Amino acid sequence: MTQKELSQQIKLKKSFLCVGLDIDLEKIPPHLLQEEDPMFAFAKAIIDTTHDLCVAYKPNTAFFEAYGVKGWQSLEKTIQYLNKNYPDHFTIADAKRGDIGNTSTRYAKAFFEDLNFDSVTIAPYMGKDSVEPFLEFEDKFAILLALTSNAGAFDFQTKTIDRLPLYQQVLKTTSQYKNSERLMYVVGATKAEYLQDIRKIVPDSFLLVPGVGAQGGSLEEVYKYGANDQVGLLVNSSRGIIYASQQEDFAEAARAKAMQMQVEMATLLRL
Amino acid sequence: MTQKELSQQIKLKKSFLCVGLDIDLEKIPPHLLQEEDPMFAFAKAIIDTTHDLCVAYKPNTAFFEAYGVKGWQSLEKTIQYLNKNYPDHFTIADAKRGDIGNTSTRYAKAFFEDLNFDSVTIAPYMGKDSVEPFLEFEDKFAILLALTSNAGAFDFQTKTIDRLPLYQQVLKTTSQYKNSERLMYVVGATKAEYLQDIRKIVPDSFLLVPGVGAQGGSLEEVYKYGANDQVGLLVNSSRGIIYASQQEDFAEAARAKAMQMQVEMATLLRL
Numbered sequence: 318m319t320q321k322e323l324s325q326q327i328k329l330k331k332s333f334l335c336v337g338l339d340i341d342l343e344k345i346p347p348h349l350l351q352e353e354d355p356m357f358a359f360a361k362a363i364i365d366t367t368h369d370l371c372v373a374y375k376p377n378t379a380f381f382e383a384y385g386v387k388g389w390q391s392l393e394k395t396i397q398y399l400n401k402n403y404p405d406h407f408t409i410a411d412a413k414r415g416d417i418g419n420t421s422t423r424y425a426k427a428f429f430e431d432l433n434f435d436s437v438t439i440a441p442y443m444g445k446d447s448v449e450p451f452l453e454f455e456d457k458f459a460i461l462l463a464l465t466s467n468a469g470a471f472d473f474q475t476k477t478i479d480r481l482p483l484y485q486q487v488l489k490t491t492s493q494y495k496n497s498e499r500l501m502y503v504v505g506a507t508k509a510e511y512l513q514d515i516r517k518i519v520p521d522s523f524l525l526v527p528g529v530g531a532q533g534g535s536l537e538e539v540y541k542y543g544a545n546d547q548v549g550l551l552v553n554s555s556r557g558i559i560y561a562s563q564q565e566d567f568a569e570a571a572r573a574k575a576m577q578m579q580v581e582m583a584t585l586l587r588l
Numbered sequence: 589m590t591q592k593e594l595s596q597q598i599k600l601k602k603s604f605l606c607v608g609l610d611i612d613l614e615k616i617p618p619h620l621l622q623e624e625d626p627m628f629a630f631a632k633a634i635i636d637t638t639h640d641l642c643v644a645y646k647p648n649t650a651f652f653e654a655y656g657v658k659g660w661q662s663l664e665k666t667i668q669y670l671n672k673n674y675p676d677h678f679t680i681a682d683a684k685r686g687d688i689g690n691t692s693t694r695y696a697k698a699f700f701e702d703l704n705f706d707s708v709t710i711a712p713y714m715g716k717d718s719v720e721p722f723l724e725f726e727d728k729f730a731i732l733l734a735l736t737s738n739a740g741a742f743d744f745q746t747k748t749i750d751r752l753p754l755y756q757q758v759l760k761t762t763s764q765y766k767n768s769e770r771l772m773y774v775v776g777a778t779k780a781e782y783l784q785d786i787r788k789i790v791p792d793s794f795l796l797v798p799g800v801g802a803q804g805g806s807l808e809e810v811y812k813y814g815a816n817d818q819v820g821l822l823v824n825s826s827r828g829i830i831y832a833s834q835q836e837d838f839a840e841a842a843r844a845k846a847m848q849m850q851v852e853m854a855t856l857l858r859l
Binding site for chain 2: 446
Protein backbone atom coordinates (compact mmCIF):
# COMPACT_ATOMS: atom_id res chain seq x y z
CA MET A 318 0.00 0.00 0.00
CA THR A 319 1.26 3.52 -0.73
CA GLN A 320 1.06 6.48 1.69
CA LYS A 321 -1.33 8.14 -0.76
CA GLU A 322 -3.66 5.15 -0.69
CA LEU A 323 -3.55 5.15 3.09
CA SER A 324 -4.49 8.84 3.15
CA GLN A 325 -7.35 8.13 0.75
CA GLN A 326 -8.67 5.40 3.01
CA ILE A 327 -8.51 7.79 5.96
CA LYS A 328 -10.55 10.38 4.09
CA LEU A 329 -13.00 7.80 2.79
CA LYS A 330 -13.66 6.24 6.18
CA LYS A 331 -13.28 9.47 8.15
CA SER A 332 -11.02 7.55 10.45
CA PHE A 333 -7.31 7.31 11.23
CA LEU A 334 -7.85 4.54 13.74
CA CYS A 335 -5.50 1.59 14.03
CA VAL A 336 -6.77 -1.34 16.07
CA GLY A 337 -3.99 -3.04 17.99
CA LEU A 338 -4.32 -6.80 18.24
CA ASP A 339 -2.56 -7.49 21.56
CA ILE A 340 -4.23 -10.83 21.97
CA ASP A 341 -3.82 -12.19 25.46
CA LEU A 342 -5.34 -15.62 26.08
CA GLU A 343 -5.84 -14.62 29.71
CA LYS A 344 -8.00 -11.67 28.71
CA ILE A 345 -10.13 -12.91 25.83
CA PRO A 346 -13.69 -14.14 26.56
CA PRO A 347 -13.39 -17.58 28.16
CA HIS A 348 -15.87 -19.20 25.77
CA LEU A 349 -13.38 -18.68 22.90
CA LEU A 350 -10.85 -20.95 24.58
CA GLN A 351 -12.89 -23.91 23.33
CA GLU A 352 -12.21 -22.90 19.73
CA GLU A 353 -9.52 -24.78 17.80
CA ASP A 354 -7.50 -21.56 17.44
CA PRO A 355 -8.69 -19.10 20.11
CA MET A 356 -6.25 -16.32 19.12
CA PHE A 357 -7.35 -16.35 15.51
CA ALA A 358 -11.04 -16.71 16.45
CA PHE A 359 -10.74 -13.62 18.62
CA ALA A 360 -8.80 -11.66 15.97
CA LYS A 361 -11.31 -12.59 13.26
CA ALA A 362 -14.30 -11.51 15.35
CA ILE A 363 -12.68 -8.19 16.25
CA ILE A 364 -11.67 -7.53 12.64
CA ASP A 365 -15.09 -8.41 11.23
CA THR A 366 -16.90 -6.02 13.56
CA THR A 367 -14.48 -3.08 13.38
CA HIS A 368 -13.13 -3.03 9.81
CA ASP A 369 -15.37 -0.22 8.55
CA LEU A 370 -14.30 2.02 11.45
CA CYS A 371 -10.51 1.74 11.14
CA VAL A 372 -7.86 1.92 8.46
CA ALA A 373 -5.19 -0.25 10.02
CA TYR A 374 -4.62 -3.35 12.15
CA LYS A 375 -1.54 -3.91 14.25
CA PRO A 376 -0.98 -7.45 15.52
CA ASN A 377 1.56 -7.37 18.33
CA THR A 378 3.80 -10.28 17.43
CA ALA A 379 5.00 -10.85 21.02
CA PHE A 380 1.60 -12.17 22.07
CA PHE A 381 1.65 -14.67 19.23
CA GLU A 382 5.32 -15.59 19.61
CA ALA A 383 4.73 -16.28 23.29
CA TYR A 384 2.86 -19.42 22.20
CA GLY A 385 5.65 -20.70 19.95
CA VAL A 386 4.74 -22.64 16.85
CA LYS A 387 1.01 -22.47 17.61
CA GLY A 388 1.19 -18.72 18.04
CA TRP A 389 2.95 -18.26 14.72
CA GLN A 390 0.23 -20.26 13.05
CA SER A 391 -2.36 -17.93 14.56
CA LEU A 392 -0.39 -14.89 13.38
CA GLU A 393 -0.14 -16.31 9.86
CA LYS A 394 -3.87 -17.01 9.77
CA THR A 395 -4.63 -13.49 11.03
CA ILE A 396 -2.56 -11.69 8.40
CA GLN A 397 -3.79 -14.02 5.68
CA TYR A 398 -7.37 -13.30 6.73
CA LEU A 399 -6.72 -9.55 6.62
CA ASN A 400 -5.00 -9.67 3.24
CA LYS A 401 -7.73 -11.78 1.71
CA ASN A 402 -10.79 -10.08 3.13
CA TYR A 403 -9.68 -6.54 3.88
CA PRO A 404 -6.91 -5.71 1.39
CA ASP A 405 -7.50 -1.96 1.79
CA HIS A 406 -6.41 -2.02 5.41
CA PHE A 407 -2.87 -1.07 6.27
CA THR A 408 -1.22 -3.86 8.27
CA ILE A 409 1.49 -3.39 10.87
CA ALA A 410 3.58 -6.19 12.33
CA ASP A 411 4.35 -4.73 15.75
CA ALA A 412 7.57 -6.66 16.18
CA LYS A 413 10.02 -3.94 17.27
CA ARG A 414 12.89 -5.65 15.51
CA GLY A 415 16.36 -4.24 15.12
CA ASP A 416 19.42 -6.17 14.08
CA ILE A 417 22.26 -5.77 11.61
CA GLY A 418 22.49 -6.24 7.87
CA ASN A 419 21.76 -9.81 6.90
CA THR A 420 19.58 -10.43 9.96
CA SER A 421 17.46 -7.36 9.24
CA THR A 422 17.10 -8.54 5.67
CA ARG A 423 15.80 -11.88 6.97
CA TYR A 424 13.23 -10.14 9.12
CA ALA A 425 12.20 -7.80 6.32
CA LYS A 426 11.63 -10.75 3.99
CA ALA A 427 9.70 -12.65 6.64
CA PHE A 428 7.31 -9.80 7.39
CA PHE A 429 7.03 -8.14 3.97
CA GLU A 430 7.25 -11.10 1.59
CA ASP A 431 6.22 -14.25 3.42
CA LEU A 432 3.54 -12.70 5.60
CA ASN A 433 2.80 -9.74 3.29
CA PHE A 434 2.51 -7.11 6.02
CA ASP A 435 2.55 -3.50 4.82
CA SER A 436 4.86 -2.43 7.61
CA VAL A 437 6.87 -3.52 10.61
CA THR A 438 7.94 -1.64 13.73
CA ILE A 439 11.70 -1.25 14.23
CA ALA A 440 13.98 -0.15 17.10
CA PRO A 441 16.56 2.50 16.12
CA TYR A 442 19.36 1.74 18.58
CA MET A 443 21.66 -0.09 16.14
CA GLY A 444 21.47 2.66 13.52
CA LYS A 445 21.63 2.82 9.76
CA ASP A 446 22.58 -0.71 8.73
CA SER A 447 19.89 -2.12 11.00
CA VAL A 448 17.15 0.05 9.45
CA GLU A 449 17.99 0.41 5.76
CA PRO A 450 17.40 -3.26 4.86
CA PHE A 451 13.74 -2.68 5.76
CA LEU A 452 13.52 0.28 3.35
CA GLU A 453 14.34 -1.67 0.21
CA PHE A 454 10.84 -2.97 -0.38
CA GLU A 455 8.50 -0.99 -2.60
CA ASP A 456 5.27 0.16 -0.95
CA LYS A 457 6.39 -1.31 2.37
CA PHE A 458 7.23 0.72 5.46
CA ALA A 459 9.46 0.55 8.51
CA ILE A 460 7.87 2.25 11.51
CA LEU A 461 10.69 3.41 13.73
CA LEU A 462 10.37 3.83 17.48
CA ALA A 463 11.04 7.50 18.16
CA LEU A 464 9.20 8.56 21.31
CA THR A 465 7.32 5.74 22.99
CA SER A 466 4.44 6.19 25.42
CA ASN A 467 5.81 4.22 28.36
CA ALA A 468 7.50 5.46 31.53
CA GLY A 469 10.88 4.12 30.40
CA ALA A 470 10.84 6.55 27.44
CA PHE A 471 12.43 9.10 29.79
CA ASP A 472 15.44 6.86 30.48
CA PHE A 473 17.11 7.59 27.14
CA GLN A 474 14.73 8.93 24.46
CA THR A 475 14.25 12.37 25.98
CA LYS A 476 17.88 12.86 27.03
CA THR A 477 19.76 15.57 25.13
CA ILE A 478 22.36 14.84 22.44
CA ASP A 479 23.85 17.77 20.54
CA ARG A 480 21.14 20.12 21.81
CA LEU A 481 18.28 17.85 20.73
CA PRO A 482 16.54 15.06 22.63
CA LEU A 483 17.57 11.60 21.42
CA TYR A 484 14.16 10.94 19.84
CA GLN A 485 14.56 14.05 17.69
CA GLN A 486 18.07 12.97 16.75
CA VAL A 487 16.54 9.67 15.70
CA LEU A 488 14.07 11.52 13.45
CA LYS A 489 16.77 13.78 12.02
CA THR A 490 19.39 11.10 11.44
CA THR A 491 17.08 8.46 10.02
CA SER A 492 15.38 10.89 7.64
CA GLN A 493 18.76 11.01 5.88
CA TYR A 494 18.80 7.23 5.36
CA LYS A 495 18.39 5.78 1.88
CA ASN A 496 14.71 5.38 0.93
CA SER A 497 13.69 7.30 4.04
CA GLU A 498 10.36 8.09 2.38
CA ARG A 499 9.47 4.55 3.48
CA LEU A 500 9.91 5.44 7.14
CA MET A 501 7.09 6.15 9.55
CA TYR A 502 7.54 6.86 13.27
CA VAL A 503 6.05 5.77 16.58
CA VAL A 504 5.29 8.83 18.69
CA GLY A 505 3.41 8.40 21.96
CA ALA A 506 0.34 10.55 22.56
CA THR A 507 1.15 11.10 26.21
CA LYS A 508 3.36 13.99 25.11
CA ALA A 509 1.14 15.48 22.40
CA GLU A 510 2.74 18.91 22.57
CA TYR A 511 6.03 17.26 21.46
CA LEU A 512 4.33 16.62 18.11
CA GLN A 513 4.86 20.25 17.09
CA ASP A 514 8.64 19.84 17.23
CA ILE A 515 8.41 16.45 15.59
CA ARG A 516 6.49 17.85 12.63
CA LYS A 517 9.26 20.38 12.02
CA ILE A 518 11.68 17.50 11.46
CA VAL A 519 9.43 15.02 9.62
CA PRO A 520 6.59 17.07 8.09
CA ASP A 521 5.49 14.42 5.62
CA SER A 522 5.93 11.13 7.48
CA PHE A 523 3.07 9.15 8.90
CA LEU A 524 3.12 8.93 12.69
CA LEU A 525 1.81 5.89 14.53
CA VAL A 526 0.48 7.19 17.83
CA PRO A 527 -0.11 4.86 20.77
CA GLY A 528 -1.21 6.01 24.20
CA VAL A 529 -4.50 7.78 23.43
CA GLY A 530 -7.06 6.88 26.07
CA ALA A 531 -5.72 4.21 28.41
CA GLN A 532 -2.30 5.89 28.68
CA GLY A 533 -3.75 9.39 29.01
CA GLY A 534 -3.22 11.10 25.65
CA SER A 535 -5.89 13.33 24.11
CA LEU A 536 -7.05 12.62 20.55
CA GLU A 537 -7.85 16.27 19.97
CA GLU A 538 -4.35 17.37 20.94
CA VAL A 539 -2.73 14.66 18.86
CA TYR A 540 -4.68 15.86 15.83
CA LYS A 541 -4.04 19.53 16.56
CA TYR A 542 -0.27 19.15 16.88
CA GLY A 543 0.34 16.09 14.72
CA ALA A 544 -1.85 16.17 11.60
CA ASN A 545 -0.40 17.28 8.27
CA ASP A 546 -2.30 17.98 5.03
CA GLN A 547 -2.43 14.25 4.27
CA VAL A 548 -3.59 13.66 7.86
CA GLY A 549 -0.38 11.68 8.39
CA LEU A 550 -1.59 10.02 11.58
CA LEU A 551 -2.54 6.54 12.67
CA VAL A 552 -3.86 6.55 16.21
CA ASN A 553 -3.63 3.16 17.80
CA SER A 554 -5.90 1.71 20.41
CA SER A 555 -5.45 -1.84 21.61
CA ARG A 556 -6.81 -2.81 25.02
CA GLY A 557 -9.38 0.01 25.10
CA ILE A 558 -11.10 -1.54 22.09
CA ILE A 559 -10.44 -5.26 22.06
CA TYR A 560 -11.08 -5.84 25.77
CA ALA A 561 -14.13 -3.58 26.05
CA SER A 562 -16.03 -6.67 27.20
CA GLN A 563 -14.91 -10.15 28.17
CA GLN A 564 -18.37 -11.62 27.69
CA GLU A 565 -20.02 -13.13 24.63
CA ASP A 566 -20.77 -9.59 23.40
CA PHE A 567 -17.05 -8.74 23.16
CA ALA A 568 -17.10 -8.07 19.42
CA GLU A 569 -20.06 -5.68 19.60
CA ALA A 570 -18.51 -3.96 22.61
CA ALA A 571 -15.26 -3.56 20.66
CA ARG A 572 -17.24 -2.10 17.77
CA ALA A 573 -18.90 0.42 20.08
CA LYS A 574 -15.54 1.58 21.42
CA ALA A 575 -14.05 1.79 17.94
CA MET A 576 -17.07 3.76 16.75
CA GLN A 577 -16.68 6.20 19.61
CA MET A 578 -13.14 6.91 18.43
CA GLN A 579 -14.12 7.03 14.76
CA VAL A 580 -16.89 9.57 15.47
CA GLU A 581 -14.43 11.77 17.32
CA MET A 582 -11.97 11.42 14.45
CA ALA A 583 -14.63 12.32 11.87
CA THR A 584 -15.33 15.52 13.82
CA LEU A 585 -11.64 16.43 13.89
CA LEU A 586 -11.22 15.69 10.17
CA ARG A 587 -14.05 18.16 9.37
CA LEU A 588 -12.29 21.03 11.16
CA MET B 589 22.42 -21.34 35.11
CA THR B 590 24.12 -18.93 37.52
CA GLN B 591 26.98 -16.58 36.65
CA LYS B 592 29.18 -18.58 38.98
CA GLU B 593 28.40 -21.82 37.15
CA LEU B 594 29.15 -20.12 33.86
CA SER B 595 32.54 -18.96 35.19
CA GLN B 596 33.26 -22.49 36.38
CA GLN B 597 32.52 -23.88 32.93
CA ILE B 598 34.86 -21.31 31.42
CA LYS B 599 37.67 -22.35 33.73
CA LEU B 600 36.96 -26.05 33.24
CA LYS B 601 36.95 -25.86 29.44
CA LYS B 602 39.56 -23.11 29.19
CA SER B 603 37.21 -21.37 26.82
CA PHE B 604 34.90 -18.38 26.84
CA LEU B 605 33.70 -19.07 23.33
CA CYS B 606 30.07 -18.66 22.31
CA VAL B 607 29.10 -20.20 18.99
CA GLY B 608 26.50 -18.12 17.17
CA LEU B 609 23.94 -20.15 15.26
CA ASP B 610 23.03 -17.75 12.44
CA ILE B 611 21.66 -20.50 10.28
CA ASP B 612 21.13 -19.36 6.71
CA LEU B 613 19.65 -21.96 4.38
CA GLU B 614 21.48 -20.28 1.50
CA LYS B 615 24.84 -20.86 3.19
CA ILE B 616 24.60 -24.31 4.73
CA PRO B 617 26.03 -27.28 2.80
CA PRO B 618 23.62 -28.10 -0.02
CA HIS B 619 23.42 -31.81 0.85
CA LEU B 620 21.65 -30.90 4.12
CA LEU B 621 18.71 -29.40 2.22
CA GLN B 622 17.50 -32.95 1.61
CA GLU B 623 17.04 -33.48 5.35
CA GLU B 624 13.56 -33.22 6.80
CA ASP B 625 14.64 -30.25 8.93
CA PRO B 626 17.80 -28.78 7.39
CA MET B 627 18.17 -25.98 9.98
CA PHE B 628 18.06 -28.37 12.90
CA ALA B 629 20.26 -30.93 11.12
CA PHE B 630 22.87 -28.22 10.62
CA ALA B 631 22.58 -26.93 14.20
CA LYS B 632 22.84 -30.44 15.64
CA ALA B 633 25.96 -31.26 13.62
CA ILE B 634 27.66 -27.99 14.62
CA ILE B 635 26.74 -28.46 18.28
CA ASP B 636 27.89 -32.09 18.40
CA THR B 637 31.33 -31.23 16.99
CA THR B 638 32.00 -28.02 18.94
CA HIS B 639 30.43 -28.54 22.39
CA ASP B 640 33.66 -29.35 24.22
CA LEU B 641 35.30 -26.18 22.88
CA CYS B 642 32.68 -23.61 23.82
CA VAL B 643 30.60 -22.66 26.84
CA ALA B 644 27.62 -21.06 25.10
CA TYR B 645 25.40 -21.26 22.02
CA LYS B 646 23.52 -18.33 20.61
CA PRO B 647 20.79 -19.12 18.09
CA ASN B 648 19.87 -15.96 16.21
CA THR B 649 16.09 -16.13 16.23
CA ALA B 650 15.69 -13.97 13.08
CA PHE B 651 17.04 -16.70 10.88
CA PHE B 652 14.52 -19.16 12.29
CA GLU B 653 11.62 -16.69 12.34
CA ALA B 654 12.26 -15.89 8.69
CA TYR B 655 10.85 -19.33 7.91
CA GLY B 656 7.66 -18.84 9.90
CA VAL B 657 6.09 -21.82 11.61
CA LYS B 658 8.70 -24.23 10.22
CA GLY B 659 11.51 -22.03 11.48
CA TRP B 660 10.02 -21.91 14.98
CA GLN B 661 9.85 -25.68 14.99
CA SER B 662 13.55 -25.81 14.11
CA LEU B 663 14.35 -23.32 16.88
CA GLU B 664 12.37 -25.34 19.41
CA LYS B 665 14.14 -28.52 18.38
CA THR B 666 17.53 -26.82 18.63
CA ILE B 667 17.04 -25.48 22.16
CA GLN B 668 15.45 -28.75 23.30
CA TYR B 669 18.45 -30.62 21.90
CA LEU B 670 20.82 -28.32 23.75
CA ASN B 671 18.94 -28.53 27.04
CA LYS B 672 18.72 -32.31 26.88
CA ASN B 673 22.23 -33.15 25.70
CA TYR B 674 24.36 -30.23 26.82
CA PRO B 675 22.71 -28.80 29.94
CA ASP B 676 26.00 -27.21 31.08
CA HIS B 677 26.06 -24.85 28.11
CA PHE B 678 24.76 -21.33 28.54
CA THR B 679 22.07 -20.63 25.93
CA ILE B 680 21.29 -17.24 24.45
CA ALA B 681 18.20 -16.43 22.39
CA ASP B 682 19.56 -13.66 20.22
CA ALA B 683 16.20 -12.02 19.69
CA LYS B 684 16.96 -8.34 20.43
CA ARG B 685 13.52 -7.78 21.86
CA GLY B 686 12.33 -4.62 23.55
CA ASP B 687 8.74 -3.74 24.30
CA ILE B 688 6.75 -2.47 27.23
CA GLY B 689 5.45 -4.14 30.36
CA ASN B 690 3.00 -6.88 29.52
CA THR B 691 4.56 -7.52 26.11
CA SER B 692 8.03 -7.89 27.59
CA THR B 693 6.59 -10.28 30.14
CA ARG B 694 5.15 -12.38 27.29
CA TYR B 695 8.53 -12.52 25.59
CA ALA B 696 10.32 -13.32 28.82
CA LYS B 697 7.96 -16.23 29.48
CA ALA B 698 8.30 -17.49 25.92
CA PHE B 699 12.09 -17.55 25.98
CA PHE B 700 12.77 -18.40 29.64
CA GLU B 701 9.90 -20.74 30.49
CA ASP B 702 8.56 -22.30 27.30
CA LEU B 703 11.88 -22.60 25.49
CA ASN B 704 14.05 -22.67 28.63
CA PHE B 705 16.81 -20.42 27.31
CA ASP B 706 19.25 -19.10 29.93
CA SER B 707 19.22 -15.62 28.44
CA VAL B 708 17.79 -13.37 25.76
CA THR B 709 19.22 -10.28 24.07
CA ILE B 710 17.29 -7.04 24.61
CA ALA B 711 17.32 -3.55 23.07
CA PRO B 712 17.48 -0.70 25.62
CA TYR B 713 15.70 2.10 23.74
CA MET B 714 12.38 1.86 25.59
CA GLY B 715 13.99 1.96 29.03
CA LYS B 716 13.20 0.54 32.42
CA ASP B 717 9.74 -0.95 32.01
CA SER B 718 10.84 -2.71 28.83
CA VAL B 719 13.83 -4.34 30.53
CA GLU B 720 12.79 -5.11 34.11
CA PRO B 721 10.20 -7.78 33.18
CA PHE B 722 13.11 -9.86 31.87
CA LEU B 723 14.94 -9.57 35.19
CA GLU B 724 12.29 -11.29 37.28
CA PHE B 725 13.36 -14.83 36.50
CA GLU B 726 15.81 -16.55 38.79
CA ASP B 727 19.07 -17.71 37.14
CA LYS B 728 17.98 -16.17 33.84
CA PHE B 729 19.65 -13.19 32.20
CA ALA B 730 18.80 -10.30 29.92
CA ILE B 731 21.72 -9.35 27.69
CA LEU B 732 21.30 -5.70 26.85
CA LEU B 733 22.65 -4.11 23.67
CA ALA B 734 25.13 -1.48 24.80
CA LEU B 735 27.74 -0.99 22.09
CA THR B 736 27.15 -3.09 18.99
CA SER B 737 29.81 -3.98 16.44
CA ASN B 738 28.10 -2.67 13.31
CA ALA B 739 28.69 0.59 11.43
CA GLY B 740 25.33 1.99 12.57
CA ALA B 741 26.54 1.88 16.19
CA PHE B 742 27.97 5.36 15.59
CA ASP B 743 24.56 6.83 14.67
CA PHE B 744 23.36 7.00 18.26
CA GLN B 745 25.26 4.72 20.67
CA THR B 746 28.48 6.73 20.72
CA LYS B 747 26.81 10.16 20.79
CA THR B 748 27.26 12.11 24.02
CA ILE B 749 24.52 12.52 26.63
CA ASP B 750 25.41 14.32 29.88
CA ARG B 751 29.12 14.01 29.17
CA LEU B 752 28.96 10.25 28.55
CA PRO B 753 28.35 8.34 25.31
CA LEU B 754 24.85 6.90 25.09
CA TYR B 755 26.13 3.31 25.46
CA GLN B 756 27.77 4.24 28.78
CA GLN B 757 24.55 5.94 29.89
CA VAL B 758 22.80 2.67 29.06
CA LEU B 759 25.25 0.78 31.30
CA LYS B 760 24.95 3.33 34.09
CA THR B 761 21.18 3.71 34.03
CA THR B 762 20.34 0.04 33.64
CA SER B 763 22.70 -1.04 36.39
CA GLN B 764 20.29 0.81 38.71
CA TYR B 765 17.32 -1.28 37.57
CA LYS B 766 15.73 -3.79 39.89
CA ASN B 767 17.51 -7.18 39.78
CA SER B 768 20.28 -5.66 37.65
CA GLU B 769 22.59 -8.47 38.74
CA ARG B 770 20.69 -10.45 36.06
CA LEU B 771 21.90 -8.10 33.32
CA MET B 772 24.70 -8.83 30.91
CA TYR B 773 25.78 -6.54 28.06
CA VAL B 774 26.58 -6.78 24.37
CA VAL B 775 29.81 -4.92 23.65
CA GLY B 776 31.35 -5.13 20.19
CA ALA B 777 35.02 -6.13 19.94
CA THR B 778 35.71 -3.67 17.15
CA LYS B 779 36.28 -1.04 19.82
CA ALA B 780 38.18 -3.16 22.36
CA GLU B 781 39.79 -0.16 24.05
CA TYR B 782 36.28 1.03 25.03
CA LEU B 783 36.15 -2.01 27.31
CA GLN B 784 38.31 -0.23 29.88
CA ASP B 785 35.69 2.47 30.40
CA ILE B 786 32.93 -0.10 30.34
CA ARG B 787 34.55 -2.13 33.12
CA LYS B 788 34.59 0.96 35.32
CA ILE B 789 30.79 1.10 35.12
CA VAL B 790 29.94 -2.62 35.17
CA PRO B 791 32.91 -4.38 36.77
CA ASP B 792 31.06 -7.60 37.56
CA SER B 793 28.71 -8.10 34.62
CA PHE B 794 29.31 -10.64 31.90
CA LEU B 795 29.94 -9.07 28.51
CA LEU B 796 28.87 -10.80 25.29
CA VAL B 797 31.38 -9.72 22.69
CA PRO B 798 30.64 -10.08 18.97
CA GLY B 799 32.92 -8.83 16.21
CA VAL B 800 36.11 -10.77 16.93
CA GLY B 801 37.60 -12.05 13.67
CA ALA B 802 35.24 -11.34 10.75
CA GLN B 803 34.45 -7.83 11.99
CA GLY B 804 38.06 -7.03 12.87
CA GLY B 805 38.31 -7.20 16.69
CA SER B 806 41.30 -8.78 18.42
CA LEU B 807 40.73 -11.53 20.99
CA GLU B 808 43.84 -10.55 22.89
CA GLU B 809 42.72 -6.95 23.28
CA VAL B 810 39.21 -7.99 24.29
CA TYR B 811 40.69 -10.15 27.04
CA LYS B 812 43.19 -7.52 28.11
CA TYR B 813 40.62 -4.74 28.48
CA GLY B 814 37.48 -6.72 29.20
CA ALA B 815 38.24 -9.67 31.49
CA ASN B 816 37.45 -9.47 35.20
CA ASP B 817 38.44 -11.92 37.94
CA GLN B 818 35.56 -14.22 36.96
CA VAL B 819 36.64 -13.84 33.31
CA GLY B 820 33.25 -12.20 32.68
CA LEU B 821 33.44 -12.55 28.93
CA LEU B 822 31.67 -14.54 26.27
CA VAL B 823 33.26 -13.99 22.90
CA ASN B 824 30.90 -14.86 20.09
CA SER B 825 31.80 -16.16 16.67
CA SER B 826 29.10 -17.10 14.19
CA ARG B 827 29.96 -17.13 10.50
CA GLY B 828 33.69 -17.61 11.08
CA ILE B 829 32.95 -20.98 12.67
CA ILE B 830 29.74 -22.36 11.26
CA TYR B 831 30.49 -21.55 7.61
CA ALA B 832 34.15 -22.58 7.69
CA SER B 833 33.25 -25.06 4.96
CA GLN B 834 30.15 -25.54 2.85
CA GLN B 835 31.10 -29.09 1.91
CA GLU B 836 30.32 -32.40 3.58
CA ASP B 837 33.18 -31.72 6.00
CA PHE B 838 31.46 -28.59 7.38
CA ALA B 839 31.20 -29.90 10.94
CA GLU B 840 34.87 -30.87 11.15
CA ALA B 841 35.84 -27.53 9.60
CA ALA B 842 33.71 -25.74 12.20
CA ARG B 843 35.43 -27.74 14.93
CA ALA B 844 38.84 -26.74 13.60
CA LYS B 845 37.91 -23.06 13.66
CA ALA B 846 36.38 -23.32 17.13
CA MET B 847 39.48 -25.12 18.37
CA GLN B 848 41.71 -22.38 16.99
CA MET B 849 39.80 -19.86 19.10
CA GLN B 850 39.70 -22.12 22.15
CA VAL B 851 43.47 -22.65 22.02
CA GLU B 852 44.01 -18.89 21.88
CA MET B 853 41.58 -18.45 24.78
CA ALA B 854 43.36 -21.10 26.85
CA THR B 855 46.62 -19.22 26.37
CA LEU B 856 45.03 -15.94 27.49
CA LEU B 857 43.41 -17.60 30.52
CA ARG B 858 46.82 -18.84 31.69
CA LEU B 859 48.27 -15.30 31.73
